[in-house]
């Protein structure tokens with residue numbers, strides 16, 4: 001009997017395997033550390049929303065490490081550090097479509113920045129379980145920036 005050695009598996013670097021045909025590793029990774037801890041289940045949901053919206057999503061921020069300067073400025077790390085949050089650059093009718101489709105797919109945490117340049121919509125799927133240290137984590141909320 002010949003001894004068959006298992007093939008050595010290539011180790012994914014910083015989780016570069018978390019991506020698909022709609023969203024690349026480059027878009028989903030932390031712009032500060034390069035880590036990609038984007039949540040695969042949230043990526044699936046985001047992809048369904050993207051397909052239903054039927055316009056390209058320009059992602060300005062996805063996964064953020066707690067070491068990312070934006071997170072470091074906060075009193076505690078926010079939704080992006082869970083890998084279940086994304087900021088999508090859009091305005092006007094695309095912004096309306098994105099919000100309505102996201103809600104139809106069960107998104108209940110939405111941030112709206114629709115002033116001046118760099119308009120975006122934040123959506124996330126964070127729950128109390130993601131932030132056990134926060135009392136009464138707001139699972140249903142809309143905010144502006």
Ligand SMILES: [Zn+2]
Pocket residue numbers: 061080085086087111122123
């Ligand atoms: Zn955001």
